[in-house]
Amino acid sequence: MTDELLPATLGDAEPAICTRRLASGRSRYTADVANPKALHAAFLRSPHAHAHILSMDTEPARAMTGVAAVWTGKELLARVNGYAARTAVHPEMKVPLQHALAVETARFHGEPVAIVVAESRARAEDAAAAISVEWSPQPPLCDPGSAADEPPLHPELDTNIALHLEQASEGAEAILAAADRVIERRFAFNRHTGVPLEARSIVADFEPCEGRLEIVMSHQCPHQMQVEFARLLGLAQHRVRIVTPDVGGAFGVKQQLYGEDVAVCAAAVLLGCPVRFVADRAEAMLTDIQAREHLVTARLALDADGRMLGFSIEDTHAIGPYLQYPRSNLGESRALLSLVGAPYVLDCFFGTADIVFQTKAMAGHYRGVGHPLACTVTEALVDEATRVSGHDRIAFRKAQLVRKLPHRSPTGVLFERLAFAECFEALEKAVDLHVLEAEVAKDRARGRIAGWGVAAFIEQTARGPGFYGHGGQSVSSRDGAVVRLEPSGTIRCLSSVTEQGQGTETGVRQLVARALGVCSDAIEIITGDTAVTPHGGGTWGSRGMAIGGQAAWDAAQSLRCEILRLAACLSQRSPEALDLLQGAIVERETGLTIISLSELAAMAHFQPYRFGADRQPQLSASAEYGPLDQPFRAGTGIQLSRIEIDPVTGAVHPLRHLVVHEAGRVVNPLMVDGQIRGGVAQGLGAALFEHCAYAEDGRAEATSLARYQVPMAVDLPDIELVHAGHPTFTDDGLGIVGVGEAGTVGAGAALLNAVNDALAGTGAAAVFTLPLTPPRILAALGAI
Amino acid sequence: MSDAEPVRTITCTVNGGLRTATVPVRTSLADFLRETLGLTGTHLGCEEGQCGACTVLSDGRTVRACLLLAVQADGTVIETIEGANTSGRLADLQEAFHVRGALQCGFCTSGILLTADAMLSEGNALERADIRAGLTGHICRCTGYQAIVDAIADIGAARSAASD
Ligand code: FES
Ligand code: FES
Numbered sequence: 001m002t003d004e005l006l007p008a009t010l011g012d013a014e015p016a017i018c019t020r021r022l023a024s025g026r027s028r029y030t031a032d033v034a035n036p037k038a039l040h041a042a043f044l045r046s047p048h049a050h051a052h053i054l055s056m057d058t059e060p061a062r063a064m065t066g067v068a069a070v071w072t073g074k075e076l077l078a079r080v081n082g083y084a085a086r087t088a089v090h091p092e093m094k095v096p097l098q099h100a101l102a103v104e105t106a107r108f109h110g111e112p113v114a115i116v117v118a119e120s121r122a123r124a125e126d127a128a129a130a131i132s133v134e135w136s137p138q139p140p141l142c143d144p145g146s147a148a149d150e151p152p153l154h155p156e157l158d159t160n161i162a163l164h165l166e167q168a169s170e171g172a173e174a175i176l177a178a179a180d181r182v183i184e185r186r187f188a189f190n191r192h193t194g195v196p197l198e199a200r201s202i203v204a205d206f207e208p209c210e211g212r213l214e215i216v217m218s219h220q221c222p223h224q225m226q227v228e229f230a231r232l233l234g235l236a237q238h239r240v241r242i243v244t245p246d247v248g249g250a251f252g253v254k255q256q257l258y259g260e261d262v263a264v265c266a267a268a269v270l271l272g273c274p275v276r277f278v279a280d281r282a283e284a285m286l287t288d289i290q291a292r293e294h295l296v297t298a299r300l301a302l303d304a305d306g307r308m309l310g311f312s313i314e315d316t317h318a319i320g321p322y323l324q325y326p327r328s329n330l331g332e333s334r335a336l337l338s339l340v341g342a343p344y345v346l347d348c349f350f351g352t353a354d355i356v357f358q359t360k361a362m363a364g365h366y367r368g369v370g371h372p373l374a375c376t377v378t379e380a381l382v383d384e385a386t387r388v389s390g391h392d393r394i395a396f397r398k399a400q401l402v403r404k405l406p407h408r409s410p411t412g413v414l415f416e417r418l419a420f421a422e423c424f425e426a427l428e429k430a431v432d433l434h435v436l437e438a439e440v441a442k443d444r445a446r447g448r449i450a451g452w453g454v455a456a457f458i459e460q461t462a463r464g465p466g467f468y469g470h471g472g473q474s475v476s477s478r479d480g481a482v483v484r485l486e487p488s489g490t491i492r493c494l495s496s497v498t499e500q501g502q503g504t505e506t507g508v509r510q511l512v513a514r515a516l517g518v519c520s521d522a523i524e525i526i527t528g529d530t531a532v533t534p535h536g537g538g539t540w541g542s543r544g545m546a547i548g549g550q551a552a553w554d555a556a557q558s559l560r561c562e563i564l565r566l567a568a569c570l571s572q573r574s575p576e577a578l579d580l581l582q583g584a585i586v587e588r589e590t591g592l593t594i595i596s597l598s599e600l601a602a603m604a605h606f607q608p609y610r611f612g613a614d615r616q617p618q619l620s621a622s623a624e625y626g627p628l629d630q631p632f633r634a635g636t637g638i639q640l641s642r643i644e645i646d647p648v649t650g651a652v653h654p655l656r657h658l659v660v661h662e663a664g665r666v667v668n669p670l671m672v673d674g675q676i677r678g679g680v681a682q683g684l685g686a687a688l689f690e691h692c693a694y695a696e697d698g699r700a701e702a703t704s705l706a707r708y709q710v711p712m713a714v715d716l717p718d719i720e721l722v723h724a725g726h727p728t729f730t731d732d733g734l735g736i737v738g739v740g741e742a743g744t745v746g747a748g749a750a751l752l753n754a755v756n757d758a759l760a761g762t763g764a765a766a767v768f769t770l771p772l773t774p775p776r777i778l779a780a781l782g783a784i
Numbered sequence: 785m786s787d788a789e790p791v792r793t794i795t796c797t798v799n800g801g802l803r804t805a806t807v808p809v810r811t812s813l814a815d816f817l818r819e820t821l822g823l824t825g826t827h828l829g830c831e832e833g834q835c836g837a838c839t840v841l842s843d844g845r846t847v848r849a850c851l852l853l854a855v856q857a858d859g860t861v862i863e864t865i866e867g868a869n870t871s872g873r874l875a876d877l878q879e880a881f882h883v884r885g886a887l888q889c890g891f892c893t894s895g896i897l898l899t900a901d902a903m904l905s906e907g908n909a910l911e912r913a914d915i916r917a918g919l920t921g922h923i924c925r926c927t928g929y930q931a932i933v934d935a936i937a938d939i940g941a942a943r944s945a946a947s948d
Binding site for chain 1: 787789808810818822823824825826827828829830831832834835837864865866868869878879881882883884885887888889890891892893894897912915916917919920921922923924925926927928929930931932933
């Protein structure tokens with residue numbers, strides 16, 4: 001089947017496979033998997049942001065009833081390798097060595113310093129509380145702006161700047177210096193986190209006679225963990241098996257290695273028995289990766305006619321005390337340095353970024369990585385430009401949109417596909433912006449504080465090996481699938497994609513069904529088991545369907561060819577004259593059934609001689625796929641937000657939110673819509689109130705869901721979706737583009753622009769510090 | 785510290801069956817359901833009353849199983865998602881959630897289904913805004929809630945049409 005024959009939508013809006021089971025209370029999350037023999041782990045954690053461990057007395061804990069073992073960081077040192085997230089792309093990066101449990105110094109509030117294993121979680125927690133530690137508190141590092149001037153957090157590194165990055169187009173400085181007008185604003189982005197409702201959890205079991213470590217855990221990238229656990233514990237890679245059963249959301253939080261997980265595996269190895277750890281919410285809030293704490297000074301240069309010439313940015317990215325292993329922390333700043341200004345045709349770009357250590361929780365790759373920052377900086381400055389110059393916001397954007405492809409942005413990024421023209425056209429078709437403007441004006445005339453805003457965004461999805469591969473990191477940008485014809489004529493598909501609720505399994509199943517001409521129900525799909533599926537990247541960077549789906553499609557196409565060859569043998573026809581339709585092999589011209597797939601399958605398994613003396617039927621096929629040269633596939637879109645501000649409380653109420661989006665070929669519209677809406681909710685949450693606050697002494701304040709607000713149903717409007725027409729499919733393969741992060745990327749920027757529009761309506765100055773909490777809004781309004 | 789965990793024997797009706805168990809007095813109702821009875825359809829998202837994932841019915845009212853001790857359930861009638869599922873009482877809501885994509889990871893779903901059913905059985909006609917308000921106290925981090933509101937609105941309409 002050639003690509004030209006394929007429609008833009010490949011499958012129906014089929015509900016996700018597992019949701020009937022999950023809605024029946026028959027979940028299999030890691031903590032649901034009963035293992036009566038498992039011991040329970042609990043951790044002693046640092047109560048300080050930064051403190052030396054002068055001494056630790058674990059004897060009282062060891063003596064307690066039901067306690068099997070206690071290890072400190074120092075004691076585990078001999079059994080577990082340390083880790084450092086180096087990348088060959090930036091050999092100059094300062095990368096401190098990290099250990100599963102802090103050894104001499106704890107560098108964030110909540111960092112684990114000892115593990116206790118006991119017969120119950122309660123006993124383990126009691127024992128952890130009985131460990132006494134003599135701490136020597138040290139000054140915290142919690143102001144990214146002054147990180148460079150503070151004494152180094154890691155004395156061996158001499159500096160708190162892990163890496164300095166620069167990106168400049170040729171002659172940028174001269175162009176920027178000659179601009180008629182430069183608009184400069186300072187953005188402060190709030191540290192926030194993913195909050196998957198199921199906290200991180202793991203059960204590790206070790207078989208000492210065979211040296212086999214079997215792990216059930218809540219994770220996005222089981223194959224990555226197989227490689228890393230083997231490496232850190234000195235085990236044979238093929239004897240480490242990771243199973244990820246149901247996973248209760250992940251969003252990037254469950255993408256990296258956590259010290260607790262390594263310590264639990266080490267405990268299982270040392271004790272030769274299963275050990276289980278399920279983080280509670282306080283532990284998750286203290287130690288899950290956090291993201292997007294940036295200070296960005298950004299400038300937009302304009303010529304005399306108000307045309308945009310280019311952007312320049314100075315970014316400071318505040319990470320934790322270490323670089324997250326194994327991926328490092330370059331993603332956010334790199335997104336800023338490559339995507340600021342990207343929707344527009346510009347003459348130049350100049351940017352710098354400093355990635356700085358802080359005594360806060362580890363930073364990582366939360367949904368959208370740096371994309372929401374790049375979108376916010378760009379689109380908020382564009383709005384400021386139009387406010388200053390009096391231009392119409394939409395016309396101003398449309399005049400400078402990237403239309404001609406391929407397009408090389410002055411940030412150096414080559415875009416092969418973008419669909420901004422299509423998206424603006426779709427936006428204007430879906431919403432009469434004059435009516436919207438008139439409604440807002442009417443609201444204002446009635447004394448309300450109302451506004452609307454838009455944000456154009458790009459999502460780089462389905463990345464190739466350009467970063468981790470070149471960096472020498474063991475992170476796969478590929479995926480694989482095995483597709484097997486069972487004797488009953490049904491299909492089993494083993495895929496390295498992973499499922500945390502996105503519906504990737506369902507989409508992969510639909511693709512295999514389509515390729516083999518069978519109904520979805522004839523396919524059983526297995527994911528999340530490194531012992532069974534091919535090695536692959538799992539979930540990161542919106543890649544499941546674009547990469548994993550492609551691999552499954554390719555495998556299914558091979559099996560299809562073999563099935564048609566076998567049927568051709570039986571029927572004395574050429575394989576080209578045959579087709580697979582509705583579970584049968586039919587003659588292409590006439591539709592006449594040659595043989596049912598079930599009959600053919602049984603024959604091939606049990607009477608193989610019927611296909612000729614020299615032919616071995618091949619009833620399974622596999623394929624692996626990953627972009628080789630292509631750095632990413634871009635999805636594009638525009639989000640529109642309309643809000644109202646309560647003048648008394650300062651609360652921002654999103655009244656309307658619309659996403660126009662283009663993402664190549666769609667496999668399952670229901671899943672795509674679900675991803676975008678869920679992504680928008682997280683983007684709005686981050687813009688409105690989500691904030692990992694730290695006290696002056698560096699201790700975390702957002703340690704519960706009472707102190708870290710995530711959106712509830714009442715906080716959000718219905719989210720309208722418009723799918724824009726796609727540009728031609730020039731990509732290889734099916735031309736699927738990821739959608740997992742698109743909603744998150746543009747939501748906050750659109751909301752911020754709407755809020756600043758509302759503030760401007762009252763004569764108040766715009767706000768560029770997030771989140772847009774009521775006190776901040778009241779201050780902007782001059783009410784407090 | 786004394787080594788013996790203080791325990792108490794409790795008896796309650798869980799999903800229609802009488803259950804007697806001896807539990808440490810500090811065990812939460814949620815842990816009792818999950819660990820002692822193996823009813824893992826009740827999920828724990830926060831263990832401090834914020835997320836609603838652990839919602840079950842106690843004597844017909846929705847409660848947070850993480851905020852109650854197992855000993856407080858002594859003598860009560862508890863229904864969890866497993867019981868509601870077996871009875872078929874929620875079948876329409878469950879199917880609507882499935883078809884609408886009202887769950888992605890599913891971790892919030894058991895609690896939301898029980899609350900949704902309680903919301904609908906109060907018999908009021910529900911606007912979307914009422915449904916959103918009724919979901920306060922439940923966190924879904926995946927869906928953005930819209931599909932959940934869709935599913936509950938569908939069944940609200942269907943149930944009230946059937947009772948007309
Ligand atoms: S676990 Fe009970 S409310 Fe969150
Ligand atoms: S579906 Fe994942 S939290 Fe609701």
